[in-house]
Amino acid sequence: MSAYVSAFELFSIGVGPSSSHTVGPMRAALDFVNRLRAEGLLDSVGRVTCTLYGSLGATGIGHGTPDAVVAGLMGLEPETVDPEAVRSAWTAWPAGGELPLGGTRPIGFAKDDIAFEPRTRLPGHPNAMTLEAWTAPDAGRPRRAVTDAAAGLVRETGASRASAPAPAIADDTGLLLRETYYSVGGGFIRRDGEPPRVQSRGYRFDYGTAEELLALCDEHGLTIAELARMNEEALRDDEQIAAGLDAIWDAMATCVDAGLHADGVLPGMLQVKRRAGSIRSQLDEAEADGRRELPGEWLGAFALAVNEENAAGGRVVTAPTNGAAGILPAVAMYWWRFLADSGLGAGNAVTPYGELVGSALLGYDGHATPPDDGAAWDEASVSEANRRRGIRRFLLTATALGSLFKANASISGAEGGCQAEVGSACAMAAGGLTAVMGGTNRQIENAAEIAMEHHLGLTCDPVGGLVQIPCIERNAIAASTAVTAARLALRGDGSHYVSLDTVVETMRQTGIDMSHKYKETSEGGLAVNVIEC
Structure with missing residues (x-):
C-alpha cells in the first residue's frame, strides 16, 4: 500500500485555529448531514446531538470545535466557508434558535446539544466525536446546562477508555442515525467501522518508506518532486496540477500578507497581542532607511503572520496541520523573496535558479528562449x-515527505504530541527548501531527517486550550530550524548516519510512550504552569 497522499489533500484550504479540532469536526458534521440526506432521513430529523471525546472534549472550546460542528451541520464546507460564519457559531448560539440542518431543514438546537466528555477516550483515536439524529426535538439524552467544567478546559487526569457507540439507523427510540468519527490530524477524518482506505488510488509509484522513495527515484532517474508530480497525474492533468499547486501557494501567500498587515488582540482569555504586523513595520522602516535587515527576521515574521491568522480563525492552508501551518509558507516565502534567483548547485557553487528547474515536467525554463505563444516576455515575467515553478517543486517535495509521516507515524498532536505537527512540518519545509536550492534526493532526505530528529519528544500543551501559546512562536522557531537543516544538508553529500525512516519510527514510538497530558489535552506542561489571566 502506498504512503503517498495527494498534495491537494495534504495541503487543504480551510479555517483556523486547528485542522484536527476545527476542520476535521466540520467535515465530520457535514458528512453526517450528507449521510442523512443519502438515506432519505433528513426531512425526518427533529434533533441532532454531538458528543466530543478525549482531546476534542478537553480543548474543544479553545479550538473552536463546537463552532465548527454547528457550521458543518448547517452544510458549510471548510474550503469555502466565510470564517466569520464559523467564529462563535456555537459560543454565541441564541436560546431557542433554529439550525438549518444541511442548509434546508430547520430544527431546534441548543448549546447543550453538544456534550463534552474529555475523560472518555475511544480506542480509534484521541480525537473522537459521535453524532446522533433523532426524530423528535425532545428525543435522545436529556438537555443539561453547559458548565465550565463540562465545556471548558478540563485538567483532571485518569481518563477512561470506552468503546465507540455502535452505528445505528432508525430504531424505535427515535434514533434515526448514529455515527462516530475520528479526526486524525490535518483535517482528515475517519468514520468508525469503515474499512481502511486503499491509499494507492492508481498512483504510478507506490512507496512505503523513504528508502523505497529514494530507490524509485534512482531507478527512474527522477527527482522527488517529479515522482510526486507523476503520482498526481493519476488524479489530474498537468494543467490542473499546476493550477492547483498555484492556488495552494496563493492561499498561503495571502494568509502571510493578511497576518503581516493585521494588529490587535487575538481571541480568547489570554489576550495575546499580534506581533507580525509590528515586526513588518519595523523591517519596512529599516529597509527604507537603507539598512539591510536579516532575511531571518522576515522568516520569523512570515511564520508569526500565518499562525496569528490561524489563531484568529482566519483562512489558512493545512501544512500539514493548522497548528503547524506557518512553517512551510514561511520557508517558501523566505525562498521566494530572498533566494529564488540563486541556489546551491551540485558543487556547492552559487548557480542561477533557472538552471535548476529545466525539467519539462515542472514547466518551461525561461532562461533558454521565450515561450512560442505570442505572450509578452521580460525578465520580470521570467x-x-x-x-x-520553484514553489510547485517545493510543495511536491514536501508532499512526498509529509506522506511518510502521516502513513508511518502521525501528524496529529492529540496522537503524537507537537513533534507530530511542528516536527513533520519542519521536515517537509526543510526538504522542500533543499529541493529548490538544487539539492539531490539524498540531500533532501537528509534535510528532512535533521529537522525531524531535533523535534523528537516535543509536547503539545497549549495554554488555555488555545492555539496561541506556545504554538505561534513555535512555528517561527521551527521555520528557522528548517532553513538550518536545509543548509546543513546542502553542505554535505547526502550521506548520514541516522535515516529519515529511523526518525519517523522513533517519532511514532515516542508518541505512543508520551503521556496523554502532553498530547493536546492541556493537562500538563505549560498549560498547567502558566497562569491564565
Missing part, C-alpha cells in the same frame, strides 16, 4: 514564472 522571474515570476521561475518562482512559480
Whole structure:
C-alpha cells in the first residue's frame, strides 16, 4: 500500500485555529448531514446531538470545535466557508434558535446539544466525536446546562477508555442515525467501522518508506518532486496540477500578507497581542532607511503572520496541520523573496535558479528562449514564472515527505504530541527548501531527517486550550530550524548516519510512550504552569 497522499489533500484550504479540532469536526458534521440526506432521513430529523471525546472534549472550546460542528451541520464546507460564519457559531448560539440542518431543514438546537466528555477516550483515536439524529426535538439524552467544567478546559487526569457507540439507523427510540468519527490530524477524518482506505488510488509509484522513495527515484532517474508530480497525474492533468499547486501557494501567500498587515488582540482569555504586523513595520522602516535587515527576521515574521491568522480563525492552508501551518509558507516565502534567483548547485557553487528547474515536467525554463505563444516576455515575467515553478517543486517535495509521516507515524498532536505537527512540518519545509536550492534526493532526505530528529519528544500543551501559546512562536522557531537543516544538508553529500525512516519510527514510538497530558489535552506542561489571566 502506498504512503503517498495527494498534495491537494495534504495541503487543504480551510479555517483556523486547528485542522484536527476545527476542520476535521466540520467535515465530520457535514458528512453526517450528507449521510442523512443519502438515506432519505433528513426531512425526518427533529434533533441532532454531538458528543466530543478525549482531546476534542478537553480543548474543544479553545479550538473552536463546537463552532465548527454547528457550521458543518448547517452544510458549510471548510474550503469555502466565510470564517466569520464559523467564529462563535456555537459560543454565541441564541436560546431557542433554529439550525438549518444541511442548509434546508430547520430544527431546534441548543448549546447543550453538544456534550463534552474529555475523560472518555475511544480506542480509534484521541480525537473522537459521535453524532446522533433523532426524530423528535425532545428525543435522545436529556438537555443539561453547559458548565465550565463540562465545556471548558478540563485538567483532571485518569481518563477512561470506552468503546465507540455502535452505528445505528432508525430504531424505535427515535434514533434515526448514529455515527462516530475520528479526526486524525490535518483535517482528515475517519468514520468508525469503515474499512481502511486503499491509499494507492492508481498512483504510478507506490512507496512505503523513504528508502523505497529514494530507490524509485534512482531507478527512474527522477527527482522527488517529479515522482510526486507523476503520482498526481493519476488524479489530474498537468494543467490542473499546476493550477492547483498555484492556488495552494496563493492561499498561503495571502494568509502571510493578511497576518503581516493585521494588529490587535487575538481571541480568547489570554489576550495575546499580534506581533507580525509590528515586526513588518519595523523591517519596512529599516529597509527604507537603507539598512539591510536579516532575511531571518522576515522568516520569523512570515511564520508569526500565518499562525496569528490561524489563531484568529482566519483562512489558512493545512501544512500539514493548522497548528503547524506557518512553517512551510514561511520557508517558501523566505525562498521566494530572498533566494529564488540563486541556489546551491551540485558543487556547492552559487548557480542561477533557472538552471535548476529545466525539467519539462515542472514547466518551461525561461532562461533558454521565450515561450512560442505570442505572450509578452521580460525578465520580470521570467522571474515570476521561475518562482512559480520553484514553489510547485517545493510543495511536491514536501508532499512526498509529509506522506511518510502521516502513513508511518502521525501528524496529529492529540496522537503524537507537537513533534507530530511542528516536527513533520519542519521536515517537509526543510526538504522542500533543499529541493529548490538544487539539492539531490539524498540531500533532501537528509534535510528532512535533521529537522525531524531535533523535534523528537516535543509536547503539545497549549495554554488555555488555545492555539496561541506556545504554538505561534513555535512555528517561527521551527521555520528557522528548517532553513538550518536545509543548509546543513546542502553542505554535505547526502550521506548520514541516522535515516529519515529511523526518525519517523522513533517519532511514532515516542508518541505512543508520551503521556496523554502532553498530547493536546492541556493537562500538563505549560498549560498547567502558566497562569491564565
